[in-house]
Amino acid sequence: MTAPAAIPVVQRGSLALTLRRLGRDPAIIAALVFIVLVVIFALSAPWISALTGHSAIEQYRDTGLSEMGLPVAPNAEFLFGTDHLGRDVLVRLAYGAQVSLTVGVLAAVVAALIGITVGMVAGYFGGWVDTVLSRAMDLVMSVPFLLCALALVSVFGPSLSLSIGVIVFFSWTTMGRVIRGQVMSLRRQEFVEASRSLGAGPLSIMFIDILPNLSVPIIVYTTMMIPGSIVFEATLSFLGMGIVPPAPSWGGMLADAAGNSLYLVAAWLVLIPGLALLFTTLAFNILGDGLRDALDPRGRPVRKAAKGKAR
Amino acid sequence: MAVLEARHLSVDIPTEDGVIHAVRDVSFALEAGELFGIAGESGSGKSVLTQAILGLLPNAIVSGEVLFEGRNLLGLKPAELQSIRGSRIGMIFQDPMSSLHPYYTVGSQITEMIHAHEKVEKPVARRRAVDLLARVGIAEADRRFDSFPHQFSGGMRQRVMIAMALVLNPPLVIADEPTTALDVTVQAQIVALLDEMRRELGTTVVMITHDLGLLSSIADHVMVMYAGRRMELGPSAPLFAAPAHPYTAGLLASSPANYEAGAELVPIPGRPPSLLETPAGCVFAPRCASALPRCTSEAPPLRVFSDGLQSLCWLEGPPADAAASVAAVAKAPAADETVVKAEGVRLTYGAGSLFNPGAGFEVLKGIDLELRRGETLGLVGESGCGKSTFARVLAGLIPMTSGKVALLGRDLGSLDPRAWQAMRREVQLVFQNPFGALNPRRRVGAIIGDPFRIHGLAAGAERKREVQRLMELVGLNPEHYNRFPSEFSGGQRQRIGIARALALNPALIIYDEPVSALDVSIQAQVLNLMRSLQRDLDLTYLFISHDLAVVRHVCDRIAVMQAGQIVELADAETLYRTPQHPYTQTLLAASVATPPRHPAAGRTLVASHVPEAA
Numbered sequence: 001m002t003a004p005a006a007i008p009v010v011q012r013g014s015l016a017l018t019l020r021r022l023g024r025d026p027a028i029i030a031a032l033v034f035i036v037l038v039v040i041f042a043l044s045a046p047w048i049s050a051l052t053g054h055s056a057i058e059q060y061r062d063t064g065l066s067e068m069g070l071p072v073a074p075n076a077e078f079l080f081g082t083d084h085l086g087r088d089v090l091v092r093l094a095y096g097a098q099v100s101l102t103v104g105v106l107a108a109v110v111a112a113l114i115g116i117t118v119g120m121v122a123g124y125f126g127g128w129v130d131t132v133l134s135r136a137m138d139l140v141m142s143v144p145f146l147l148c149a150l151a152l153v154s155v156f157g158p159s160l161s162l163s164i165g166v167i168v169f170f171s172w173t174t175m176g177r178v179i180r181g182q183v184m185s186l187r188r189q190e191f192v193e194a195s196r197s198l199g200a201g202p203l204s205i206m207f208i209d210i211l212p213n214l215s216v217p218i219i220v221y222t223t224m225m226i227p228g229s230i231v232f233e234a235t236l237s238f239l240g241m242g243i244v245p246p247a248p249s250w251g252g253m254l255a256d257a258a259g260n261s262l263y264l265v266a267a268w269l270v271l272i273p274g275l276a277l278l279f280t281t282l283a284f285n286i287l288g289d290g291l292r293d294a295l296d297p298r299g300r301p302v303r304k305a306a307k308g309k310a311r
Numbered sequence: 312m313a314v315l316e317a318r319h320l321s322v323d324i325p326t327e328d329g330v331i332h333a334v335r336d337v338s339f340a341l342e343a344g345e346l347f348g349i350a351g352e353s354g355s356g357k358s359v360l361t362q363a364i365l366g367l368l369p370n371a372i373v374s375g376e377v378l379f380e381g382r383n384l385l386g387l388k389p390a391e392l393q394s395i396r397g398s399r400i401g402m403i404f405q406d407p408m409s410s411l412h413p414y415y416t417v418g419s420q421i422t423e424m425i426h427a428h429e430k431v432e433k434p435v436a437r438r439r440a441v442d443l444l445a446r447v448g449i450a451e452a453d454r455r456f457d458s459f460p461h462q463f464s465g466g467m468r469q470r471v472m473i474a475m476a477l478v479l480n481p482p483l484v485i486a487d488e489p490t491t492a493l494d495v496t497v498q499a500q501i502v503a504l505l506d507e508m509r510r511e512l513g514t515t516v517v518m519i520t521h522d523l524g525l526l527s528s529i530a531d532h533v534m535v536m537y538a539g540r541r542m543e544l545g546p547s548a549p550l551f552a553a554p555a556h557p558y559t560a561g562l563l564a565s566s567p568a569n570y571e572a573g574a575e576l577v578p579i580p581g582r583p584p585s586l587l588e589t590p591a592g593c594v595f596a597p598r599c600a601s602a603l604p605r606c607t608s609e610a611p612p613l614r615v616f617s618d619g620l621q622s623l624c625w626l627e628g629p630p631a632d633a634a635a636s637v638a639a640v641a642k643a644p645a646a647d648e649t650v651v652k653a654e655g656v657r658l659t660y661g662a663g664s665l666f667n668p669g670a671g672f673e674v675l676k677g678i679d680l681e682l683r684r685g686e687t688l689g690l691v692g693e694s695g696c697g698k699s700t701f702a703r704v705l706a707g708l709i710p711m712t713s714g715k716v717a718l719l720g721r722d723l724g725s726l727d728p729r730a731w732q733a734m735r736r737e738v739q740l741v742f743q744n745p746f747g748a749l750n751p752r753r754r755v756g757a758i759i760g761d762p763f764r765i766h767g768l769a770a771g772a773e774r775k776r777e778v779q780r781l782m783e784l785v786g787l788n789p790e791h792y793n794r795f796p797s798e799f800s801g802g803q804r805q806r807i808g809i810a811r812a813l814a815l816n817p818a819l820i821i822y823d824e825p826v827s828a829l830d831v832s833i834q835a836q837v838l839n840l841m842r843s844l845q846r847d848l849d850l851t852y853l854f855i856s857h858d859l860a861v862v863r864h865v866c867d868r869i870a871v872m873q874a875g876q877i878v879e880l881a882d883a884e885t886l887y888r889t890p891q892h893p894y895t896q897t898l899l900a901a902s903v904a905t906p907p908r909h910p911a912a913g914r915t916l917v918a919s920h921v922p923e924a925a
Binding site: 189200204208209 | 706732739749752765
């Protein structure tokens with residue numbers, strides 16, 4: 001029983017509410033734990049290398065290859081086995097994780113920044129500005145990305161920065177469209193009108209009034225773009241257009257396994273990098289979905305009806 | 312025999328913040344053929360109550376008993392409830408725009424109701440639907456049967472909704488705020504139609520509304536709810552003439568229609584309680600003017616009076632009539648200085664198209680208006696008449712097509728952008744929707760400080776001091792400087808909006824329906840604040856509203872607008888007593904006020920049930 005004095009409803013802060021909602025779903029917790037483990041795994045690549053005494057590119061022909069010259073299966077010395085050149089798969093996986101995460105996060109963030117800028121400008125100004133930018137987005141979306149990527153790589157030669165550039169170029173449009181739509185509805189809100197009537201300029205309205213209201217889609221879509229970029233990088237590396245061998249990357253490792261049908265005798269060469277790729281992208285996707293539900297509970301009508309009454 | 316009887320009905324809704332006790336121990340009974348009104352402010356549980364009865368709240372915990380045609384509705388299976396909904400109990404919802412399916416014709420949506428519950432041939436169903444459409448006042452019903460909802464106006468759609476609710480001739484119809492989304496003149500027609508249909512068909516009607524004036528004109532019995540509890544129940548006439556519960560009395564005293572123009576309103580102080588809490592005493596005690604010491608600690612008894620009123624209160628006699636003791640406050644007459652002068656303002660949308668010049672839609676058709684310093688000018692009209700558009704033209708948010716607006720003697724059309732920017736601070740807007748007008752992601756201090764930031768005035772500690780002074784001025788706690796808008800109630804948000812408008816000491820403040828989204832008791836608080844600010848700071852107001860009672864209360868002069876033109880402009884009282892234009896007369900006739908209060912003669916306390924200690 002509380003005292004009848006007019007005590008305001010104690011509302012949980014939005015951060016606390018979000019964490020509570022996130023914590024309710026075991027799949028999201030599992031995804032988060034997995035992502036943290038992958039990050040730790042990637043960061044500790046040098047220590048793994050030191051512990052095992054193996055480098056990522058050195059070939060251990062004496063112990064890492066059988067007498068027939070085939071890779072050895074996982075054993076005490078090589079926990080995840082070796083590849084066709086007798087290199088340690090565990091160490092290569094760890095260094096490959098560094099590449100995947102760097103490319104994934106960096107490309108997603110850069111693409112998000114471009115998408116936010118273009119989307120905000122298109123959505124806020126409308127008119128011909130919107131027409132030009134929207135058509136540009138349509139144009140980028142209709143370019144066959146793999147063909148274009150291969151052409152670029154064959155002209156400039158494969159490199160990490162080119163991979164990131166290509167991924168960014170083909171993935172900012174998603175964010176751009178989402179932000180444009182949001183801004184178009186936000187700029188008709190009365191609080192924007194209030195700012196305009198006070199004499200605020202377009203920059204002030206865009207950054208101070210509109211941008212903070214975009215935080216939810218920005219967080220969610222950036223998170224969802226990370227797995228896309230990771231897969232994109234793996235695809236490029238698989239085709240030999242991404243990371244330059246012998247530097248390890250998950251896509252490159254898969255390509256090595258596929259070459260010469262080696263996976264028929266050494267299944268771990270496909271399974272280990274393949275499952276790492278699968279679970280990493282899955283974890284980021286689950287996290288993105290979970291963040292969307294937790295930050296923006298509008299998709300769940302039952303809870304919304306109940307929340308409305310609490311106010 | 313009662314058509315519907317609820318006994319000790321309680322509804323609890325579990326949420327993330329805890330269990331909301333939306334309805335607490337509510338009992339009532341409906342006599343056949345009556346119109347039963349449920350009144351209350353938002354959050355009082357009046358809609359939740361009926362939704363729970365119909366089984367429309369899947370995740371709520373409903374306890375008690377609801378007897379309908381000899382069966383307890385709460386014990387029925389979903390399928391049984393479904394067959395009762397529509398055929399035995401009709402529903403009319405608030406928003407006729409969204410309760411009709413946009414992709415089906417109006418007629419097919421009505422016949423679908425018939426086919427869902429009865430086995431009839433298609434032509435028979437069609438004939439029945441057409442008959443009913445004609446009876447609810449749809450002209451050329453046979454032809455309009457095949458129209459789509461978007462081809463109907465709001466009032467026509469609500470007529471269709473009524474036809475849908477009545478097509479299976481149910482003994483009971485529940486109407487949840489059936490006229491809230493409609494204009495006053497349409498509202499009067501719809502209410503008259505509802506009344507006529509129930510007399511003709513003998514239908515029992517439950518009408519949920521926040522509008523006491525409306526209920527007083529048609530309801531037979533009225534139940535007043537507050538924070539999920541039944542505060543007062545009884546026949547309409549004594550309940551409105553001499554309410555037994557202080558909350559009902561407070562609601563009536565909050566309505567500007569019950570005052571002489573210009574009087575200070577007596578609002579109910581404070582704000583509704585959280586439904587998460589379960590106070591030991593009376594829920595209304597913290598806001599009650601007649602509260603006794605025991606009210607906060609002991610649950611109130613049910614008092615039954617000789618004229619049929621039942622009140623959940625410790626008071627044994629009627630509460631004092633707060634409105635009676637208030638005299639009009641004299642206001643300084645407006646100065647002779649002109650603040651704004653609009654001449655021949657026109658606005659056309661879509662004009663100047665290359666292929667079809669001159670085929671635009673004319674929103675404003677030449678408006679002349681003059682505001683003098685210190686006065687309040689009311690701008691009244693129904694939705695779509697262009698009153699909000701005109702406000703935005705004055706505020707410089709929408710460029711006008713032709714005409715002239717002079718602010719403080721300077722023609723806005725001749726200003727260069729820099730001077731225009733400086734002029735912006737002279738006209739400020741306060742918006743209707745207290746939820747949309749404040750940026751949800753910014754702190755209140757930053758929102759009220761925006762005018763200073765944008766015009767490069769008062770920075771740092773000085774700005775904070777200014778903001779806190781403004782917050783104090785509008786009756787907000789300055790310590791709440793760092794809160795977000797969502798932590799404030801609707802009335803408080805409107806105060807924030809007013810504080811922001813006041814910041815730069817503008818020559819003109821435009822209020823665009825400032826109180827129409829607020830509950831009556833909160834509305835009175837905000838209206839009082841606006842009046843006292845005007846008195847103290849010598850402000851000039853343009854007050855836009857559809858509510859004539861409110862406009863009459865706050866305004867010195869009233870301009871009536873219809874279809875982009877001002878059809879009548881006169882002093883408030885003159886306009887009220889001797890309206891000239893037929894449109895003004897229609898508007899005035901359509902607005903209903905509660906009947907005047909008079910002391911309850913011969914009312915005696917018959918019984919009183921003290922609740923057992925829970």
